[in-house]
Amino acid sequence: MTAIDPRPSVIADRLSGVKRVIAVTGWKGGIGKSVTASTLALLLARRGFRTGLFDLDFAGASDHLVLGAKGLFPKEEKGLEPPVLEGVSFMSVVFFSENKAVPLRGANVSDAIIELLAITRWGELDFLVLDMPPGINDAALDVMRFARGAEVLAVTTPSVLAHDVLERSLELYRKLKVPVLGVVENMSAGRHGTADAAIRTDPALEKALGRPEALLKTAFAGDLARAAGKLGIIG
Amino acid sequence: MHEWALAESVIKSAVAHAGEQKLRRLKETGVVFGELQDIDREIFSFALEELRAQVPGAAACSFKISVEPAAFRCKACSHEFPLKGLKKTKDESEFIHFVPEMAHTFLKCPKCKSPDFEIIRGRGVSISYIKGEK
Numbered sequence A: 001m002t003a004i005d006p007r008p009s010v011i012a013d014r015l016s017g018v019k020r021v022i023a024v025t026g027w028k029g030g031i032g033k034s035v036t037a038s039t040l041a042l043l044l045a046r047r048g049f050r051t052g053l054f055d056l057d058f059a060g061a062s063d064h065l066v067l068g069a070k071g072l073f074p075k076e077e078k079g080l081e082p083p084v085l086e087g088v089s090f091m092s093v094v095f096f097s098e099n100k101a102v103p104l105r106g107a108n109v110s111d112a113i114i115e116l117l118a119i120t121r122w123g124e125l126d127f128l129v130l131d132m133p134p135g136i137n138d139a140a141l142d143v144m145r146f147a148r149g150a151e152v153l154a155v156t157t158p159s160v161l162a163h164d165v166l167e168r169s170l171e172l173y174r175k176l177k178v179p180v181l182g183v184v185e186n187m188s189a190g191r192h193g194t195a196d197a198a199i200r201t202d203p204a205l206e207k208a209l210g211r212p213e214a215l216l217k218t219a220f221a222g223d224l225a226r227a228a229g230k231l232g233i234i235g
Numbered sequence B: 001m002h003e004w005a006l007a008e009s010v011i012k013s014a015v016a017h018a019g020e021q022k023l024r025r026l027k028e029t030g031v032v033f034g035e036l037q038d039i040d041r042e043i044f045s046f047a048l049e050e051l052r053a054q055v056p057g058a059a060a061c062s063f064k065i066s067v068e069p070a071a072f073r074c075k076a077c078s079h080e081f082p083l084k085g086l087k088k089t090k091d092e093s094e095f096i097h098f099v100p101e102m103a104h105t106f107l108k109c110p111k112c113k114s115p116d117f118e119i120i121r122g123r124g125v126s127i128s129y130i131k132g133e134k
Helices: A008-014 A033-046 A063-067 A106-119 A138-146 A160-176 A219-230 B003-020 B041-052 B090-098 B100-106
Strands: A018-025 A051-055 A088-092 A125-131 A151-156 A180-188 A197-200 B025-034 B062-068 B071-074 B080-082 B117-121 B125-133
Touching: A008 A106, A008 A138, A008 B003, A018 A033, A018 A138, A033 A051, A033 A063, A033 A088, A033 A125, A033 A151, A033 A219, A051 A063, A063 A088, A106 A138, A106 B003, A106 B100, A151 A160, A160 A180, A180 A219, A197 A219, B003 B025, B003 B041, B003 B125, B041 B062, B090 B100, B100 B117
Parallel strands: A018 A125, A018 A151, A051 A088, A051 A125, A151 A180, A180 A197, B025 B062
Antiparallel strands: B025 B125, B071 B080, B071 B117
16 A cells, blocks of 8 residues: 555644634745744734744744744654743744755655644644745645635735735635635835735834844834734734 | 654554544554654654554554665755765754754765755655554
């Protein structure tokens, strides 16, 4: 018989204690997907929600930089328990790469994601925020397949290029029957056209990266909190 | 101890496949350890024993473990090579143990030094067969 991959059989169990999975997606690079996902996780944790953050952007993992995560490693306890930073249970491939390049082809990314989904014990969470792999590929499709019930928060920018790609991504999510919470336009001048919420360009954001306390005080975090409220993430 | 999580996946998967094959009683499961992941056989076997009693349908199952040597093929120069002889630190071995794909970060083709290689076999844990009564 063909070899059986046993790992998928436990992924639903690993996520069974998670009430809501928010998949932060963006199909273009440099649009602020990771900053949005990480800051959203911090905002949720600050409001008292049990929150997890899983950086699935293996090639460009950067949530640890946004959070200022240093010297952390998951605890081995019948699997891996994510370390907790600022109230956020955090999992990332950087724990295993020593911050070196992770040169993986598509199928390898998928395999690594399935491995981490199978061995990570998230426990009871109100929210698990997924910083999704960019674009749509086998890894992104696998995540949507395994994280059933995930709701998409799409990130875009005012660029016509980002908007065009966004339209195609939304069409695909409709076909996959994945619920879309809404679209936030990052680096916005305030006119957010077809987007559901705008996050204005914040010159102070860059200096706050790596410092959660400062990050939560930025106009960026304020706008994101309003967007999360408008889109029904934060009540 | 993350072997525990993988052992759990083996038991649940074997029971599910036994159900799909309409096996009334699952009696034996072949488990393959890919050399690359370097699973601790003792911990894994202990976890299987502990979990066996907790998962309905697995109580009568015995597990036959074998190890598959790892082999790689370089995408750049097509050279095929084994794991033996590749240099890695203790920490790097540990990272590969958790996520075998980290091999691409820490290992390279011994001939052309490229990290762009394929894991042909011997990656991680898989089930090779299940046996039971119909």
